[in-house]
Amino acid sequence: MGENHETTHSEEHHHQELGFWRTYVFSVDHKVIGIQYAVTGLSFLFFGFCLMLLMRWQLAYPGEPFPLIGKLLGDSRMPGGIMLPEFYNQLGAMHGTIMVFLGVVPLAVGGFGNFVLPLQIGAPDMAFPRLNMASYWSYFLGGVVMFLSFFVPGGAAQSGWTSYPPLSVIAESGQTVWLLGMVFLITSSLLGSVNFIVTVIQLRVEGLTFMRLPFFVWSQFVTAFLLLLAFPPLEAAAFMQLMDRVANTSFFMPAGLVVSGQLVEVSGGGSPLLWQHLFWFLAHPEVYVLILPALGIVAEVIANNTRKPLWGYKSMVYSVLFLAFMSFIVWAHHMFLTGMGTVMSAFFQTTTMIISIPSVVIITALLLSLWGGSIRFNTPMLFALAFLPMFGIGGLTGLPLGLAAADIHLHDTYYVIGHFHYVVAPGTIFALFAGIYYWYPKATGRKMSEFLGKLHFWPSLLFMNGIFLPMFIQGLAGVQRRLFDGGVSYAHAEPVLFLNKVMTHSAWGLAIAQLPFVINFFLSLKRGEKVGSNPWQATTIEWLAPSPPPHGNFANVPVAYRTPYEYSVPGQASDYHPQFEPDRRVAGPPDPGEPEAAPATA
Amino acid sequence: MSEAIPYTVDIRPDTGLNNVKLGMWLFLASEVMLFGALFAGYILLRVGSEDWPAGNSILNVPLATLNTIVLITSSVTMVMSWASLLRKSFDKYRLYMGATVLLVVVFLVIKTIEYSAKFDHHLYPSTSTFLAIYFTLTALHGLHVIGGMAVNAYLWGPGAKMWRSAPEQFTNRVEAAGLFWHFVDLVWIFLFPVLYLL
Ligand code: HEM
Numbered sequence: 001m002g003e004n005h006e007t008t009h010s011e012e013h014h015h016q017e018l019g020f021w022r023t024y025v026f027s028v029d030h031k032v033i034g035i036q037y038a039v040t041g042l043s044f045l046f047f048g049f050c051l052m053l054l055m056r057w058q059l060a061y062p063g064e065p066f067p068l069i070g071k072l073l074g075d076s077r078m079p080g081g082i083m084l085p086e087f088y089n090q091l092g093a094m095h096g097t098i099m100v101f102l103g104v105v106p107l108a109v110g111g112f113g114n115f116v117l118p119l120q121i122g123a124p125d126m127a128f129p130r131l132n133m134a135s136y137w138s139y140f141l142g143g144v145v146m147f148l149s150f151f152v153p154g155g156a157a158q159s160g161w162t163s164y165p166p167l168s169v170i171a172e173s174g175q176t177v178w179l180l181g182m183v184f185l186i187t188s189s190l191l192g193s194v195n196f197i198v199t200v201i202q203l204r205v206e207g208l209t210f211m212r213l214p215f216f217v218w219s220q221f222v223t224a225f226l227l228l229l230a231f232p233p234l235e236a237a238a239f240m241q242l243m244d245r246v247a248n249t250s251f252f253m254p255a256g257l258v259v260s261g262q263l264v265e266v267s268g269g270g271s272p273l274l275w276q277h278l279f280w281f282l283a284h285p286e287v288y289v290l291i292l293p294a295l296g297i298v299a300e301v302i303a304n305n306t307r308k309p310l311w312g313y314k315s316m317v318y319s320v321l322f323l324a325f326m327s328f329i330v331w332a333h334h335m336f337l338t339g340m341g342t343v344m345s346a347f348f349q350t351t352t353m354i355i356s357i358p359s360v361v362i363i364t365a366l367l368l369s370l371w372g373g374s375i376r377f378n379t380p381m382l383f384a385l386a387f388l389p390m391f392g393i394g395g396l397t398g399l400p401l402g403l404a405a406a407d408i409h410l411h412d413t414y415y416v417i418g419h420f421h422y423v424v425a426p427g428t429i430f431a432l433f434a435g436i437y438y439w440y441p442k443a444t445g446r447k448m449s450e451f452l453g454k455l456h457f458w459p460s461l462l463f464m465n466g467i468f469l470p471m472f473i474q475g476l477a478g479v480q481r482r483l484f485d486g487g488v489s490y491a492h493a494e495p496v497l498f499l500n501k502v503m504t505h506s507a508w509g510l511a512i513a514q515l516p517f518v519i520n521f522f523l524s525l526k527r528g529e530k531v532g533s534n535p536w537q538a539t540t541i542e543w544l545a546p547s548p549p550p551h552g553n554f555a556n557v558p559v560a561y562r563t564p565y566e567y568s569v570p571g572q573a574s575d576y577h578p579q580f581e582p583d584r585r586v587a588g589p590p591d592p593g594e595p596e597a598a599p600a601t602a
Numbered sequence: 603m604s605e606a607i608p609y610t611v612d613i614r615p616d617t618g619l620n621n622v623k624l625g626m627w628l629f630l631a632s633e634v635m636l637f638g639a640l641f642a643g644y645i646l647l648r649v650g651s652e653d654w655p656a657g658n659s660i661l662n663v664p665l666a667t668l669n670t671i672v673l674i675t676s677s678v679t680m681v682m683s684w685a686s687l688l689r690k691s692f693d694k695y696r697l698y699m700g701a702t703v704l705l706v707v708v709f710l711v712i713k714t715i716e717y718s719a720k721f722d723h724h725l726y727p728s729t730s731t732f733l734a735i736y737f738t739l740t741a742l743h744g745l746h747v748i749g750g751m752a753v754n755a756y757l758w759g760p761g762a763k764m765w766r767s768a769p770e771q772f773t774n775r776v777e778a779a780g781l782f783w784h785f786v787d788l789v790w791i792f793l794f795p796v797l798y799l800l
């Protein structure tokens with residue numbers, strides 16, 4: 001261990017000599033890569049959000065010219081400022097793709113995982129730093145490819161984020177670009193997930209046994225397994241769809257297909273359902289990839305701000321493991337209406353009901369953790385607290401979708417859109433905001449403004465519900481998703497059409513509510529309150545490192561002495577006893593001379 | 603401190619692994635899922651088809667048998683090259699690794715002959731679903747073969763300098779490359795009967 005000390009110093013010199021490009025752009029340091037991932041991910045979230053703002057405007061005012069920007073987007077998209085259905089489809093497909101694969105996952109896994117995970121296990125970096133860099137750049141290229149697909153002839157992919165054949169096979173060239181983009185993104189997540197798993201297994205510091213890992217680490221560890229094992233089948237499916245499009249094969253194309261009155265010239269014999277199976281084999285676990293890191297963040301923030309150990313840490317860990325395993329055998333609940341038969345439906349309906357159990361256990365444990373805590377209502381905690389009921393709504397509304405009979409009515413309606421957005425938008429996105437406010441001081445050495453944070457939180461909470469709650473009502477009334485006119489042409493949608501305006505104006509309200517966040521994010525870099533290594537008085541190991549941590553993270557290799565959340569342990573000098581601090585004297589009054597004696601609590 | 607990442611070479615006592623080896627096993631797990639999905643697709647398409655052709659009525663079984671032997675031999679020479687490093691005889695390593703690379707070249711040449719014979723007979727991926735899955739599976743496997751060949755050639759040539767500076771790490775690399783190579787070999791051992799014989 002003595003050796004490591006010595007290298008730290010020489011390394012820091014080395015670090016200084018690396019120069020701008022290798023320090024900030026082609027860096028192999030997990031913290032820089034984490035921040036690159038986070039910033040790129042946030043940018044794509046913003047971009048995907050903008051696409052959706054256009055869509056929402058169209059849904060509220062179908063067929064009317066767009067104010068201001070209508071003319072800018074060109075005749076192939078908005079002739080005379082009026083949105084073409086084809087363009088709406090592009091926006092929809094790309095909104096879904098970008099939000100999932102380029103926004104949330106890169107921020108939650110690439111950003112938070114890369115930045116926080118090595119720090120929490122006391123490691124100097126990821127196990128394979130260069131692979132880590134490759135993972136980021138592969139993601140970046142995938143993003144560029146996806147973005148450029150808007151400019152190929154015929155525009156971006158139009159077949160939804162699910163890319164169901166045969167439509168996707170006969171679609172314009174944007175779909176090919178989409179598939180290529182996915183190959184880059186899949187490669188990136190493959191490199192990342194191997195790295196995460198090896199890092200957790202191999203680089204935990206002395207004393208950090210699996211049952212002492214912070215819950216955030218568990219959530220990332222399990223997520224990495226999902227990415228590792230679920231993505232390759234989609235990659236296989238993407239290859240096959242590429243072959244169908246480029247080499248004219250018929251993996252997904254049945255014989256005798258007639259499109260616009262013309263027989264499609266293929267050898268036939270393929271199965272469109274094969275794609276759906278392969279796609280959902282990835283995409284259901286992907287749902288947990290979107291949610292597990294969020295649960296990890298929320299667990300950290302809640303433990304820290306209730307000043308209590310997490311309630312039922314072990315049952316949470318076992319639940320996550322069980323959930324990950326089950327997530328591989330529920331995929332066909334997305335396919336109840338494909339005619340796959342009642343036996344299959346019964347099986348997948350049962351597994352779906354079973355998988356809801358561990359999710360309920362985790363949420364219940366988090367709720368019970370609040371019980372009797374002396375809660376600090378700071379910005380990260382507000383977002384974490386709001387996550388619980390929002391995710392709860394998202395989860396509970398999923399149960400009817402998992403029951404084949406109820407799904408017959410609800411499938412492909414706005415109810416589904418409402419359901420999963422409650423999970424990923426006011427759910428995951430809120431958790432990600434909580435994480436940003438919580439770890440910002442570690443990354444920058446400064447806190448974000450509490451005032452602006454609250455100004456961000458309360459309107460966001462309001463508008464999120466303003467957008468997504470009406471979707472349930474529309475969906476129950478039978479309004480289909482993916483309608484470019486928001487349902488105007490359907491008589492049964494008539495009574496609930498006014499909700500389109502409510503949702504659209506809420507969406508624009510949500511956009512404005514992000515301004516305090518953007519200002520806060522940049523302003524706090526310069527003006528934020530300066531903080532030490534442990535501003536939240538937290539217990540996990542990342543708070544031992546200086547803020548921001550130098551290259552190599554820790555001056556001395558840390559040791560984990562105890563479980564991760566020893567808050568308010570009776571008989572202790574302070575209300576938190578960090579994992580990285582050796583035992584204090586158990587009996588007797590606290591020693592006033594002790595360096596780690598409690599700083600006065602606010 | 604990035605050079606100070608623990609267990610890049612040494613084995614971590616409680617897990618019994620070093621990072622490279624664990625990483626390689628995980629990568630292979632994902633590869634299993636990749637090829638597994640393609641095989642699953644094969645089964646689904648075949649079950650759903652009325653007139654699936656017998657593989658040997660279209661494909662060249664003798665050539666493929668030859669290729670199977672070539673690949674298995676290359677796996678053996680790969681093991682020998684690693685074993686030579688363990689016994690510290692670098693010259694033997696060079697020899698066996700060189701043989702491995704040569705055998706891979708032979709495999710690829712035979713594969714090319716097979717492919718061009720198909721094209722000569724106007725048999726393309728678009729001709730039938732059987733040929734589609736044949737070309738896709740063998741091409742994807744072929745890409746893995748080429749990747750493995752590149753790594754092996756590197757370890758035989760410029761990469762072998764490491765033997766003098768960090769012999770243990772070099773041996774680990776050869777071992778990891780070997781794991782990958784055996785996997786590629788194993789995929790072929792599944793591919794061969796499924797496509798050519800069944
Ligand atoms: C917070 C603001 C968001 C709003 C207002 C919003 C709005 C919408 C709307 C209205 C649709 C339906 C379009 C249609 O069916 O025609 C949609 C689809 C979708 N959204 Fe969002 N969304 C938001 C965030 C997200 C996030 C964070 C994710 C993922 C992590 C996401 C993933 C999707 C997906 C996958 C679809 C389906 C696309 C398809 O039909 O193929 N959205 N969104």
Ligand SMILES: [Cu+2]
Nearest residue numbers: 284287331334
């Ligand atoms: Cu699902």
